[in-house]
Amino acid sequence: xxGPVIQAKGVVKTLGSGAGTxxxxxxxxxxxxxxxxxxxxGPSGSGKTTLLSILGxxxxxxxxxxxxxxxxxxxxxxxxxARLRRAHIGFVxxxxxxxxxxxxxxxxxxxxxxxxxAGRAARAKARAALAEVGxxxxxxxxxxxxxxxxxxxxxxxxxxxxxxxxxLADEPTAAxxxxxxxxxxxxxxxxxxxxxRGVLVVTHDTRxxxxxxxxxxxxxxxxxxxxxxxxxxxxxxxxxxxx
Amino acid sequence: xxxxxxxxxxxxLHDRLRLAxxxxxxxxxxxxxxxxxxxxxxxxxxxxxxxxxxxxxxWVMTKGGTSFEGPTVLDMKDRDAALATEGVERVTQVVxxxxxxxxxxxxxxxxxIVGLDLNNPGLRPWNxxxxxxxxLMVTGAVAVDLAYADRLGVSKIGEKAEIRQRxxxxxxxxxxxxxxxxxxxVFMEADxxxxxxxxxxxxxxxxxxxxxxxxxxxxxxxxxxxxxxxAEALTTAQFAERSRNFWLFGTGAGAALFAxxxxxxxxxxxxxxxTLYASTKEHINEFATLRAIGSSxxxxxxxxxxxxxxxxxxxxxxxxxxxxxxxWATEGSALPIVITPGxxxxxxxxxVLMCIAAGIAAILRVMHVDPATAFTR
Numbered sequence: 001x002x003g004p005v006i007q008a009k010g011v012v013k014t015l016g017s018g019a020g021t022x023x024x025x026x027x028x029x030x031x032x033x034x035x036x037x038x039x040x041x042g043p044s045g046s047g048k049t050t051l052l053s054i055l056g057x058x059x060x061x062x063x064x065x066x067x068x069x070x071x072x073x074x075x076x077x078x079x080x081x082a083r084l085r086r087a088h089i090g091f092v093x094x095x096x097x098x099x100x101x102x103x104x105x106x107x108x109x110x111x112x113x114x115x116x117x118a119g120r121a122a123r124a125k126a127r128a129a130l131a132e133v134g135x136x137x138x139x140x141x142x143x144x145x146x147x148x149x150x151x152x153x154x155x156x157x158x159x160x161x162x163x164x165x166x167x168l169a170d171e172p173t174a175a176x177x178x179x180x181x182x183x184x185x186x187x188x189x190x191x192x193x194x195x196x197r198g199v200l201v202v203t204h205d206t207r208x209x210x211x212x213x214x215x216x217x218x219x220x221x222x223x224x225x226x227x228x229x230x231x232x233x234x235x236x237x238x239x240x241x242x243x
Numbered sequence: 244x245x246x247x248x249x250x251x252x253x254x255x256l257h258d259r260l261r262l263a264x265x266x267x268x269x270x271x272x273x274x275x276x277x278x279x280x281x282x283x284x285x286x287x288x289x290x291x292x293x294x295x296x297x298x299x300x301x302w303v304m305t306k307g308g309t310s311f312e313g314p315t316v317l318d319m320k321d322r323d324a325a326l327a328t329e330g331v332e333r334v335t336q337v338v339x340x341x342x343x344x345x346x347x348x349x350x351x352x353x354x355x356i357v358g359l360d361l362n363n364p365g366l367r368p369w370n371x372x373x374x375x376x377x378x379l380m381v382t383g384a385v386a387v388d389l390a391y392a393d394r395l396g397v398s399k400i401g402e403k404a405e406i407r408q409r410x411x412x413x414x415x416x417x418x419x420x421x422x423x424x425x426x427x428x429v430f431m432e433a434d435x436x437x438x439x440x441x442x443x444x445x446x447x448x449x450x451x452x453x454x455x456x457x458x459x460x461x462x463x464x465x466x467x468x469x470x471x472x473x474a475e476a477l478t479t480a481q482f483a484e485r486s487r488n489f490w491l492f493g494t495g496a497g498a499a500l501f502a503x504x505x506x507x508x509x510x511x512x513x514x515x516x517x518t519l520y521a522s523t524k525e526h527i528n529e530f531a532t533l534r535a536i537g538s539s540x541x542x543x544x545x546x547x548x549x550x551x552x553x554x555x556x557x558x559x560x561x562x563x564x565x566x567x568x569x570x571w572a573t574e575g576s577a578l579p580i581v582i583t584p585g586x587x588x589x590x591x592x593x594x595v596l597m598c599i600a601a602g603i604a605a606i607l608r609v610m611h612v613d614p615a616t617a618f619t620r
């Protein structure tokens with residue numbers, strides 16, 4: 001794909017009603033290309049999560065247009081939006097959101113299972129994704145037996161196993177210490193470069209700046225003039241026990 | 244194992260206390276339904292126990308006869324008319340009625356007299372453990388069941404008692420001829436039965452007709468009713484059905500059993516629904532995550548249905564064990580709980596359906612789960 005993997009044009013989002021109405025987004029334009037890692041930064045209440053939810057096809061904009069993988073989301077129903085998410089987007093959440101009753105590899109397989117991919121091939125794919133984030137040896141561990149960094153890496157494996165063109169990450173390092181945060185960002189940066197995925201990371205953490213190709217600032221629901229960041233070299237592959 | 248089943252199973256096992264509550268609900272419900280169903284079936288069999296044993300093609304009785312124990316009086320001339328009917332090979336009379344049995348101790352207890360035409364086959368005591376049929380031909384000779392030995396105060400051949408001040412002696416012992424009314428059956432020769440029931444010598448209760456090979460049953464029935472207008476003729480199956488209907492629905496016993504069954508299903512559904520709903524609510528964030536990563540609604544429903552189905556299978560297995568124990572414990576009672584393979588299959592299907600129906604509330608809960616909440620927690 002040569003165009004942006006995900007794009008927002010003139011996106012407006014109004015939340016609430018009556019006296020409690022809040023305009024969370026006021027005409028946001030944003031495009032993310034394949035192989036690009038962008039940081040979306042801004043103060044609390046600036047509209048980061050709202051924008052991420054709209055780009056992730058979980059929330060409908062009040063106005064404006066969103067395109068994911070070249071497909072417009074306008075007019076799509078909940079099931080069609082879910083199908084679009086399955087086809088194009090991988091998610092990494094701040095609190096990992098792993099299923100506590102499933103092992104690491106089962107958590108990764110789940111993303112394939114919802115796509116209708118099961119059986120031996122799915123298991124092999126899930127293991128490969130875990131290996132990609134350096135957790136091949138932890139495939140049978142339950143989340144409670146993994147460190148925060150390891151859990152986030154399992155979440156990244158779950159996000160990439162379906163081969164999405166976009167990864168949307170919401171504060172992926174917020175719950176991690178510096179070392180683990182760096183490790184997670186190194187993986188995300190590597191995935192962007194080596195697998196040509198567009199990666200959009202919402203963060204407050206300025207220590208992540210070196211990983212970004214681009215920094216997008218949002219304030220009061222508006223994107224601020226863009227800044228290009230010097231790209232950090234992709235970090236070395238993580239060793240099995242680095243997290 | 245499919246991942247959706249693994250997830251459902253682990254979700255269930257995650258909270259064992261809740262799983263236990265679910266299983267108790269299912270077990271309680273299914274055992275209750277099993278007992279009610281088994282009682283219904285057992286009751287249905289017990290009320291026709293004599294009818295089913297008769298070797299006959301048609302039962303002739305007074306019009307509107309409700310059951311074997313019900314009142315019916317035919318004239319002995321009707322017997323001759325029946326015998327003269329085209330297609331009838333044999334006619335056997337049966338005399339029935341209630342009487343008082345005086346124990347050797349002097350106490351009285353009611354009994355159901357069954358007077359047999361010992362010169363013709365058609366109806367005989369069964370499950371005989373001691374005595375021969377010819378011994379019943381002697382006036383005063385009776386056959387009683389060992390199940391009622393204590394009630395009747397006799398347990399051996401040759402022991403004596405009284406019916407309506409007429410001396411009787413035990414000439415035959417059977418084992419397992421139980422009456423659902425708990426009034427013991429006492430078999431004897433028809434003439435003596437007339438004496439102790441007070442039925443006039445020219446009267447009888449039933450006529451059992453055996454047809455000639457190839458005879459047209461409907462034609463015989465029509466000819467018979469034309470000859471004996473006050474009588475009607477029913478096949479064994481028809482008479483059994485009428486008896487069941489009378490005792491089960493005419494008396495309200497069946498309605499009570501059905502109500503019990505329904506109650507079991509309702510209680511089971513509510514308990515399972517409540518626990519499944521609570522489990523779904525507890526795991527709602529996981530469902531939101533599933534939705535966020537692109538799961539279709541049907542996938543989420545499958546998780547819930549799997550949880551319901553797994554609960555059903557485990558619950559049914561436990562319930563079946565308990566129900567088997569109940570069946571075993573009531574085997575020799577006056578009203579045994581009867582379970583057939585068909586009922587087991589039906590109960591399993593009922594359990595699964597009940598649990599899936601119980602999952603509807605949980606399904607409604609996840610139907611509108613907001614995937615965006617995955618970003619806000």
